[in-house]
Amino acid sequence: MQGQRLRTWLFLAPAGAVFLIMLVLPLVVVIVFAFGERAPAGGYAPGFTLEQFANLPARWKAFSNTLVMAPAGTALCLLAAYPLAYFLAVRASAQWRTLLLVLVIVPFWTSILIRSYAWIFILGGTGLPLLLQDLGFGAIRLINTPFAVLIGIVYGYLPLMVFPIYVSLEKLDKRLLEAADDLGSPPWRGFLQVTLPLSVPGVATGCMLVFILLMGEFLIPALLGGGKVFFVGNALVDLFLQSRNWPFGSAVAATLVAIMLITVTIYMRLIRRLGGGRDDISLM
Amino acid sequence: MRLYAFAIYLFLYAPIAIIALFSFSAGRSAVQMQGFSTEWYGKALSNTFVTEALQTSATVAFTSAVLASVFGTLAALGLQSVRGKVRTFFDALIYVAVMVPGIVIGIATLITLVTVFAWINPLLAAAWPFGEAPRLKMGYTSLIAAHTLFSMALVILILRARLAGMDRSLIEASSDLYAGPWGTFRQVTLPLLAPAILAGFLLSFTFSFDDFIIAFFVAGSETTLPIYIFSSIRRGVTPEINAIGTMVLVVSLTLLIVAQLTLRQGGRKAAG
Numbered sequence: 001m002q003g004q005r006l007r008t009w010l011f012l013a014p015a016g017a018v019f020l021i022m023l024v025l026p027l028v029v030v031i032v033f034a035f036g037e038r039a040p041a042g043g044y045a046p047g048f049t050l051e052q053f054a055n056l057p058a059r060w061k062a063f064s065n066t067l068v069m070a071p072a073g074t075a076l077c078l079l080a081a082y083p084l085a086y087f088l089a090v091r092a093s094a095q096w097r098t099l100l101l102v103l104v105i106v107p108f109w110t111s112i113l114i115r116s117y118a119w120i121f122i123l124g125g126t127g128l129p130l131l132l133q134d135l136g137f138g139a140i141r142l143i144n145t146p147f148a149v150l151i152g153i154v155y156g157y158l159p160l161m162v163f164p165i166y167v168s169l170e171k172l173d174k175r176l177l178e179a180a181d182d183l184g185s186p187p188w189r190g191f192l193q194v195t196l197p198l199s200v201p202g203v204a205t206g207c208m209l210v211f212i213l214l215m216g217e218f219l220i221p222a223l224l225g226g227g228k229v230f231f232v233g234n235a236l237v238d239l240f241l242q243s244r245n246w247p248f249g250s251a252v253a254a255t256l257v258a259i260m261l262i263t264v265t266i267y268m269r270l271i272r273r274l275g276g277g278r279d280d281i282s283l284m
Numbered sequence: 285m286r287l288y289a290f291a292i293y294l295f296l297y298a299p300i301a302i303i304a305l306f307s308f309s310a311g312r313s314a315v316q317m318q319g320f321s322t323e324w325y326g327k328a329l330s331n332t333f334v335t336e337a338l339q340t341s342a343t344v345a346f347t348s349a350v351l352a353s354v355f356g357t358l359a360a361l362g363l364q365s366v367r368g369k370v371r372t373f374f375d376a377l378i379y380v381a382v383m384v385p386g387i388v389i390g391i392a393t394l395i396t397l398v399t400v401f402a403w404i405n406p407l408l409a410a411a412w413p414f415g416e417a418p419r420l421k422m423g424y425t426s427l428i429a430a431h432t433l434f435s436m437a438l439v440i441l442i443l444r445a446r447l448a449g450m451d452r453s454l455i456e457a458s459s460d461l462y463a464g465p466w467g468t469f470r471q472v473t474l475p476l477l478a479p480a481i482l483a484g485f486l487l488s489f490t491f492s493f494d495d496f497i498i499a500f501f502v503a504g505s506e507t508t509l510p511i512y513i514f515s516s517i518r519r520g521v522t523p524e525i526n527a528i529g530t531m532v533l534v535v536s537l538t539l540l541i542v543a544q545l546t547l548r549q550g551g552r553k554a555a556g
Contacts, residue, residue, distance in 0.1 A: 004365065011362030012374070014355040015436055019377040022433040026392030027384070033395060044395070080292065087289045100289075102544050107296050109487065110536045111494035113510050114529040117517055118299035121306070124521060158296070216385020218497055223517065233387045233497075240391050240501065250395070253388050260385075 033250035042244030052251035059252055062235040067259075069146070069221075069231065070214035073153035077210050078203065080154055081161035085202070086195070088162070089169035101166065108159035116152050116223045123148050123224070144226030152220040157213060161206040168202025169195070204271040208264060215260050232256050300533060307526035324527035334528060337512040341493055344424065344508065348431035349488035355432070356439025357481055360447060363440070381437035390501035393430050397422060397502070422504025430502045431495060435488030442487070442547075446480035479546040486543035490536045 037047040056063075088100055107115065122128055123142040132140055142148055172195060180190035218233030227234075232252065239249035307325070311318025328334050363374055381389075401420040409417040454476070458468040496510035503511060509532065516525050 008362045008365050011358040012366070012370070015359035015362075015440070016374075018355060018429070018433055018436055019374075019381065022393065022429050023377060023381055023389075026389070026396040027380075029396040029399065030388070030392045044399070083285070083288050084292045087285050091285055092289075098548065100293075102541070103293065104296070106537065106540050106544070107300070109490055109494075109540050110300075110533055111496075111510065111529075113494070113496045113513055114303070114532055115299065117513070117521075117525065117529060118303045120517065121303060121521055121526075122299060126521075155295070155299070158292070212383060213385070216387050218387050219514075233385070236387055236391060237500070240394065246395050249391060253391055257384065257388060 030250045030253055033247050034254045036247040036250075038245050038247050042246070044246045052248045053255070055248055056251065056255060059232070059235050062230055062232045062252075063255075063259075065221075065229060066215060066217075066231045066233075066256075069149065069153070069229070070211055070217075073150055073157070073214050074207050074211045076150060076154050077157050077161040078207060081158055081206065082165060082199075082203070085162045085165035085169055085199075089166050089172070090174070090195075101163075104159050104162050106159075108157075112156050112219055113223075115156060116220055119148065119152050119155065120223055123151070143224065144228055146225070146229050148224040149221050149229045152224040153214060153217075156220060157210045160209050160213070164205040164209070165199055165202040168199045168205075172198050200271070204267075208267060211267075212260055212264065215256065303526050304530045304533070306523060307530045309523060312523060324523045325531075328524050328527045328531070331524070333507070333512060334509075337507045337509045340424075340427075340506050341509040344427045344431060344499075345489045345492035348428045348435055348492045349485050351428070351432045352435030352439050352488045353481055353485040356436045356484060357443055357477070359436070360440045360443035363444070364447060378437045378440055381433055382441070386434075386495070386497040387501075389430065389433070390498040393426065393498070394422070394501040397426050422502055423506050426502040426504065427499055427506065427508070430498050431488075431492040434498070435484075435491055438487060438491070439481075439484035442484045443477065443480050446477060450476055479549065483543040483547040486539045486546075490539050490543075494532070494536055 033044050034052055035048050035050070037045045037049060037051070039045040084104070088097060088104075092100055120143060125143070129140050129142055176194045177190050180194055181187070185193075216233055217231050218237060221229050221231045221234055222237075236249060236253060236256075239245050239252060305317065308320050308322065309317045310321035310323060359374070363371065366374075401422075405417075405419050408420070411417075450473075454472050455468055458472045459465075463471065494510060495508075496514055499508045499511055500514070509528070513525060513528060513532075516522070
C-alpha cells in the first residue's frame with residue numbers, strides 16, 4: 001500500500017511542479033505587481049499602493065470596447081451556430097454526421113492568426129471592396145471597422161459554439177417531438193417547448209466558452225480592427241511590450257480576470273436557476 | 285436547413301481556400317489570379333527568416349508536446365487513485381490553466397521569469413566554479429515551459445475522459461487471470477490509452493505550433509513562425525504570406541484529422 005502511495009505521488013509530481021512554477025507563481029506575481037510601483041526605467045519597483053487601480057479609467061475605452069464587443073460577438077456566434085448544431089444533431093444522416101462534425105471542429109484548432117489574415121486579404125482594399133467598386137457600389141471601407149472585427153470573431157469562434165449545442169441536442173429524445181406532433185401541436189411549438197429548453201445547457205456552455213475567450217482576445221482586433229477597435233488584450237500588449245509599465249499592466253490584467261470570473265459566476269447562477277445542469281466542457 | 289448548413293461550411297472554408305488558391309498565383313494581385321506558379325513557395329522556403337522560425341516552432345512544439353504527453357499521462361493515471369483535497373487542487377489547476385486567457389498567461393510568465401532570472405543570474409555567476417557562467421534568459425526554455433503548461437492540462441482532460449469511458453471489466457478480467465498491476469497496466473490499460481495519448485500529443489503539437497499570443501510575450505529574442513507571420517502581416521499583405529499560411533494550415537489540418545480519427549476509433553475500442 002505504501003508503494004502504491006509513493007507511486008501516485010511520483011506520477012503527480014512533474015505535473016504539479018509545472019502547474020506551480022508556470023501557473024500559480026506567475027498569477028501570484030501579477031497580483032503582487034498590481035499593488036507595486038513602476039520603476040523609473042520601466043518594470044517593477046516594490047511597494048504597496050492602490051495607485052495602479054486608481055489609474056484604471058485611463059484604459060476605460062479598452063474595457064468598454066471589450067464589454068460591448070464580447071457579448072455582441074457571443075450573441076452573433078450563437079445565432080449562426082444554433083441552426084447548424086440543430087441540423088447536425090437532428091436532421092443530418094448518421095453516416096455523414098461524424099464527418100460534418102469533424103469539419104466544424106477542425107478549423108478551431110488551426111491557427112487563428114492565419115484565419116484572421118485570410119479576412120484581411122478578403123476585406124482589405126484589394127479584396128472585396130475593390131470587387132464591389134467594380135460593380136458600382138462606390139468606395140466602401142470594410143477592414144479596420146467593428147464589422148470586420150465581428151466577422152473575425154464569428155469566423156474564429158463559431159466551432160466552439162456549435163459543439164456544446166450539438167452535444168445537448170444529440171441527447172434529445174426525438175419521441176418527445178413526435179409526441180408533441182401527435183398531440184396536434186405545430187412544429188414551431190414543438191421546437192419552442194421541447195427542443196429549445198432541452199438545449200439550454202449546451203447554449204450556456206457555448207456562450208460561456210466563447211465569451212471567456214473573447215474577453216482575452218488580442219489578435220482579431222489587432223489584425224481586423226486596425227487600432228480603432230481595440231480590446232483589453234491590445235492595451236495589455238501595449239503596456240507590457242511598448243511602455244513596459246508592469247505594475248499598471250498587472251492591475252489591468254488582474255481586473256480583466258476579475259471581471260471574467262464575476263460575469264461567469266453570475267451567469268452560471270442564472271443558468272442554474274433557469275433549470276438544467278451544465279454539460280461537461282468537451283472540445284473533442 | 286441543408287442550405288444554411290452548406291452556407292456555414294462555405295463561410296468556414298472559403299477564406300482558407302482563397303488563401304491557398306492565391307498562394308499559387310504568379311502575380312501580386314489579391315483579386316485576380318495571374319497564372320499558376322509555385323514561385324512563392326520557393327521564395328518562402330529559401331527565406332532564412334522563415335526556415336529559422338520554422339525550425340524554432342517545430343523544436344518547441346515537439347519538445348513541449350512530448351513533455352505534456354508524458355507529464356499529463358502520468359498525472360491522469362495518478363489522479364485515478366487520489367481523492368479529497370489533492371484531487372480538488374489539481375482539478376482547480378487544470379480548470380484555471382484552460383480558462384485564464386492566453387494573454388494573461390503570457391504576461392504573467394514574462395514578468396515572473398524576467399524577475400526570477402534577474403535574481404538567479406548574479407547568484408549563478410558568483411557560484412559558477414569554472415569560466416563564464418551561463419545566463420538564464422527568455423527563449424527556447426520559456427517557450428517550451430509555457431506551452432507545456434496548457435498542453436498538459438489538455439492531455440489530462442482528454443485522458444481523464446478516456447479513463448472514465450474505459451471498460452473496467454477488462455482490467456478486472458486481467459487481475460482475475462493473475463496478471464500483476466504492472467502487467468495489467470502494460471498489456472491492458474496502456475494499449476487502450478494509446479490512441480488518446482497520441483491524440484493528446486498531436487493536439488499539443490498543433491497548439492504550440494499555432495500559438496501566437498503566449499509566444500509573443502515569452503519568446504525573448506527567438507522568433508517562432510506565428511511571430512514571423514504576424515510581423516510580416518503588419519508590413520503588408522504579400523503572396524509569400526499566403527504560401528507560408530497555406531503550409532502551416534496543411535500541417536495542422538493533417539495532424540488534427542489524424543488526431544480526430546485515432547480518438548474516435550480508440551474511443552469505440554476502449555468502450556468495448
